[in-house]
Amino acid sequence: xxxxxxxxxxxxxxxxxxxxxxxxxxxxxxxxxxxxxxxxxxxxxxxxxxxxxxxxxxxxxxxxxxxxxxxxxxxxxxxxxxxxxxxxxxxxxxxxxxxxxxxxxxxxxxxxxxxxxxxxxxxxxxxxxxxxxxxxxxxxxxxxxxxxxxxxxxxxxxxxxxxxxxxxxxxxxxxxxxxxxxxxxxxxxxxxxxxxxxxxxxxxxxxxxxxxxxxxxxxxxxxxxxxxxxxxxxxxxxxxxxxxxxxxxxxxx
Numbered sequence: 001x002x003x004x005x006x007x008x009x010x011x012x013x014x015x016x017x018x019x020x021x022x023x024x025x026x027x028x029x030x031x032x033x034x035x036x037x038x039x040x041x042x043x044x045x046x047x048x049x050x051x052x053x054x055x056x057x058x059x060x061x062x063x064x065x066x067x068x069x070x071x072x073x074x075x076x077x078x079x080x081x082x083x084x085x086x087x088x089x090x091x092x093x094x095x096x097x098x099x100x101x102x103x104x105x106x107x108x109x110x111x112x113x114x115x116x117x118x119x120x121x122x123x124x125x126x127x128x129x130x131x132x133x134x135x136x137x138x139x140x141x142x143x144x145x146x147x148x149x150x151x152x153x154x155x156x157x158x159x160x161x162x163x164x165x166x167x168x169x170x171x172x173x174x175x176x177x178x179x180x181x182x183x184x185x186x187x188x189x190x191x192x193x194x195x196x197x198x199x200x201x202x203x204x205x206x207x208x209x210x211x212x213x214x215x216x217x218x219x220x221x222x223x224x225x226x227x228x229x230x231x232x233x234x235x236x237x238x239x240x241x242x243x244x245x246x247x248x249x250x251x252x253x
Contacts, residue, residue, distance in 0.1 A: 008203075011036070012210035015054065019214030023062045028055035028182040029211070030153040031112045034105065035242030044101045048092070049199050050207075051152030052190040057208060058215035059154070059183035065220050066176035076169050077177045079137035080159065081184055084145030088185040091149020092192025099250070105151045106246040113239050115157055133166050144181075149189035154182030 014036065015029075022029035033051045042050070066072055096104070128136070140162055144155030156178035163174040201208070 008206050011040075012206040015207045016210035016214035019054070019058045019211035020218035023058050023179070023215040023218035028058045028062075028154045028156060028179070028186065030055040030148075030182070030186075031109065031157055032238055034152050035109060035239045038102075038105060038242050039238070039245050044096075044098045045197055046199070047105075048150065048152035049190065049193050049197060050204055052092075052148070052154075052186045052193070053199065053204070054207065054211050055152065055154045055182050056186040056190060058211050059156075059179045059186065061212065061215045062179035062218075063176075063183050066172075066179055069172075069176075071170075071172040071176035072180060073169060073173055073177065076163070076173065077180060079134055080141035080144075080177070080181055083138040083141035084148070084155070084181065084185050085188045087142045087145035088149040088188040089192045091146040092189035093195070094150060095196065096150065101151070102246055102250050104147075106243065106250050108147055108151055108153055109239050109243050109246065112153070112157055113243060115161070116239070119161065128166065133168065136166065137168075145185050145188070148182070148185040149192060152189070154186055156182045 015033065018029040018032045018036075022032065030051045033054050034047055037047045037050065063072075140159070144158060148154050159181050160174045160178040163169050163177055164171060168174075169177065
């Protein structure tokens with residue numbers, strides 16, 4: 001974090017805006033935190049640890065707000081959690097070379113960008129049997145959990161529309177499941193990473209305070225009445241910048 005080209009205060013303001021926008025729709029913002037830190041040249045070891053920590057903080061507040069609002073459905077969420085928790089731990093345990101980490105992050109951010117700008121809303125629903133929905137839920141949980149552990153992106157950005165496409169719940173219920181899913185998998189991935197590395201909280205205390213403030217307001221307004229997809233897409237522009245930045249890194253190598 002010492003080599004950043006912007007001040008910690010400016011970074012914190014940016015993280016606050018990310019937390020506000022993403023928590024309001026049931027997301028942790030890990031994709032944007034990760035993208036920002038990749039652009040700033042933060043260590044590939046530190047990126048997932050910091051992103052998972054911030055995801056954990058954002059979604060802890062969001063989980064409480066969505067549960068209190070009555071949108072959380074444990075029965076809907078459990079298949080995703082059963083498969084994702086061990087995979088998130090596995091992903092956090094992997095010690096990947098820097099080049100491979102950048103390739104995985106590059107591919108993941110491309111899918112995030114497609115989700116934000118091409119597939120903005122879940123306008124279709126798949127007609128599957130109950131067994132097929134359960135099987136797909138387990139498979140999706142495994143993949144999203146692994147991604148969470150490796151790069152620090154919680155997976156809620158994919159899970160929320162998937163729940164709607166499968167016809168498993170409403171938008172509010174999907175958002176509630178998304179935020180709880182990210183919270184649990186951030187814990188799993190972070191526990192695995194802390195076995196091999198440590199994180200200096202002094203260096204990220206300002207971003208921590210910022211995301212707590214942003215997520216408190218964002219998740220409250222999202223659970224009650226607010227749906228700022230436009231703001232989410234604007235902030236998602238940082239992901240496009242990160243894709244270009246990482247593309248130059250991976251293809252130049």
